[in-house]
Amino acid sequence: MTDITDLGVADIRDGFRGGAFSAREVADAFNDAVAGSDALNCFIVKTPEKALEAADEADRALAAGDAKPLSGVPLGIKDLFCTKGVQSTAASHILEGFVPPYESTVSGNLLEAGAGMLGKLNMDQFAMGSSNETSHFGNVVSPWRRNDGGNTPMSPGGSSGGTSSAIAAHIVPAATGTDTGGSIRQPAAFTGICGMKPTYGRCSRYGMVAFASSLDQAGPMARSVKDCAILLEAMAGHDAKDTTSLKEPVPNWEAGLNGDLKGKTIGIPKEYRVDNMPEEIDALWKQGVEWMRDAGAEIVDVSLPHTKYALPAYYIIAPAEASANLSRYDGVRYGLRETPDGANLQDMYAATRAAGFGDEVKRRVMIGTYVLSAGFYDAYFTQATKVRTLIARDFDSAWESCDYLLTPTAPSAAFGLGDLSDDPIAMYLNDVFTVPSSLAGLPAIAVPGGLDHQGLPLGLQVIGKALDEQGVMNAGLAMEERAGFTARAEKWW
Template identity: 75%
Template sequence: MTDFSRMGVAAIRDGVANGEFKAVEVAEALNARVANAKALNAFIVETPEKALEAAAAVDADRAAGKPLGKMAGVPIGMKDLFCTEGVQTTAASHILEGFVPTYESTVSANLWKAGAGMLGKLNLDQFAMGSSNETSYFGNVISPWRRNDGSNAALAPGGSSGGSSSAIAARLCPAATGTDTGGSIRQPAAFTGISGIKPTYGRCSRWGIVAFASSLDQAGPMARDVRDCAIMLEAMAGFDPKDSTSLDLPVPEWEAGLNSDLKGKRIGIPREYRLDGIDEDIAAMWDNGIAWLKDAGAEVVDISLPHTKYALPAYYIIAPAEASSNLARYDGVRFGLRDLPDGSGLQDMYAATRAAGFGAEVRRRIMIGTYVLSAGFYDAYYTQAQKVRALIARDFEQAWASCDLILAPTAPSAAFGLGEKTSDPLAMYLNDVFAVPASLAGLPAMSVPGGLSKDGLPLGLQIIGKALDEQSVLNAGLAIEERSGFTAEAGEWW
């Protein structure tokens, strides 16, 4: 019998299209895997019937000789930040527990139109705020990976798209949606040995995605290889008049354009990313990455991104500022949780509802955001951070004079244990140090597996490209994938 759990997007799509197996068979197999992996806590809601329904429709279309979509027959996981019509959407928060949208996000609708089916809604950090998936109201997601030291320590799958990364690494689904505000696709991909790409800001519509920080939020695919990411991104992307920041451009054929020959490409290595005390494993992986890209024909050049060290502080002003305003709508008036203590008025209802409905990290960021936008502090924080953001973008612009792509680590370390960093928010935020600059500049950036740490945990290499040049990013990712020989898998302990 075919083991569908080991098949990627392309393999399933092609097998269904060629009649090697039925889409319904794939859906059934993966529904069963999802149902048997509760220990990972990757899903908030399982929707086996949705997966079957979509698969049956694809099988029927094929039988009728109708053309099939880019993702026909591929069951996927949907990060629970995407609003799905008729299926609870929570952003992993208590305040939205039980909220069932009457509408479908543009990106998820695009995927269903392309023939994908939904296995369920994936767990995440609450409102996508977190780097370890420990802020979800629905509990931590556990990474399928374990250290090779014989310990059974539960590891973080990364965040905020931790349900996505965990489910893909555990082979519960071939691919899943992610969203990336400051690394939320790339860091979990790196932690779990999979690939993920955050496209250029504006490629994927934000309509129907629960907002965290509007100027940074961007959806993207997560999968087990570069080709699968390319296929899924094609299905997700596209202009949407309902999102004013959506790019009115045709969607390139990224899959067809895949080419790992990097002759003529110059790869920049930013010296500011080589932090003092950089993790040895990370440094070694980075060096390997450089060698692989050279081997693929690229020229490697040293570059400087001088404002890098200000990126993280600027990000932790801008993102919370936007979040503090974006999350004001969760007020207990129209939907979601309402906590109305006896005899209380409107203000009491707001306070009680939001105190009960938001987790600690969300409350922390709302408070930071409220503070930095306050009268008297606005210029010192928000205005200053926006200036830094412009300088970061300019750093990249200037770097493109001497290179076409940038190679760096995705995260400063391999996955850490659950609970290891929860008491120190700053240490947690530092995990995003390499991911945040590309987010601030709105650039496409991808993480691909780059090797294993001494502990036997996956490490990720990050490729950052010019705006709209996802193709070059994917091509470099493919070149690394072809050379890294990364075949490690998490053992099935759950």
């Protein structure tokens, strides 16, 4: 019999309903996996009791004929989501010990659908990072290792690194992630899993600790496109508590999955062929084109001329919004408070933020404050928002000749922890392929395609039109079926 922890969302759901195992057995198996995963540092808070409570309720519901869509399925929740009665920190010291009296809409939707919670997953502090090294609670370690005989600990990507590592290590079957400029898709590519960033507004941001409000979007991460579709159905939907939430019906994405792309056109953007792209990524991209062609799609070249400005624009807009959002952490209402002897109010603010925020958060707050300051607002922030409009128009023009875009997900395979820590610009370049679609608010999915010469995962990305999650997932499914990616990290932890 297959180990329960090797099963994904659909298999657990169907096996539970079919009587192959109880929800309690599932929860016990994954709780054991979580308990034995400390070497990866995926979790900030473990909640085995929450998983067992949901499992017992699922077993009762099944016996009564009232099983819910996710009954019997335990999940991990990224620590950016507030969870009622469970510490929620955004991996920052400034929120350490904060226990919300309310539930985020996304995690609440999943719990309402019958899912259990295995714990709160580690992440880059306030979702600012691409390597999961900025967490106050220590860096997450990927379960993958290079095949060069060394033992270098690898980055799981970021900011959803705890999520990607836990899924790749089969510690959780699936989990929530968040994507501001690529924080679902890049870690998915680094660890050989799937990650879906839906259209901006598909999932409520209520109860999700804010980084950049016009960019932040929740999404599912799992080991298959089908599992992402199942989770997204439960996560999505209009929420009156979030003014950016879309008033759109939630389709049955799982039922609509179809890898036949006959009649569809895939665009290959020439601007994504960046300088010094590793040959293995370029080769995988070309292989992805052949997979799409084999699925029945027509392939065309397209141009997104303002792509080269996306990363600079993002690193003006996102820090600017962060500087406003993080101003609420002042030591007065909640979280950390530092009060040096003889301190006045300003001293308390300064001491609290100095002690509570990590270096990367401070860097982005300072950048954001600078570009919003008098004399620089028009020179930087206003210009960046204009560039953002041009980037969105590039995508609109591309849709006149194609249905989806196929690109690499990240410019490299996973790097070793510490390799880029002293070079923020090199770290920011990890988002070069994911940021443009984030600025445009478009849906995109990352799917694993193969391994590089060091035995590390490489991924491809499909980008689609706004609200066309179904088409994006169908194209992702076509690629998944042809790639046949089944590699997993050998257990060492």
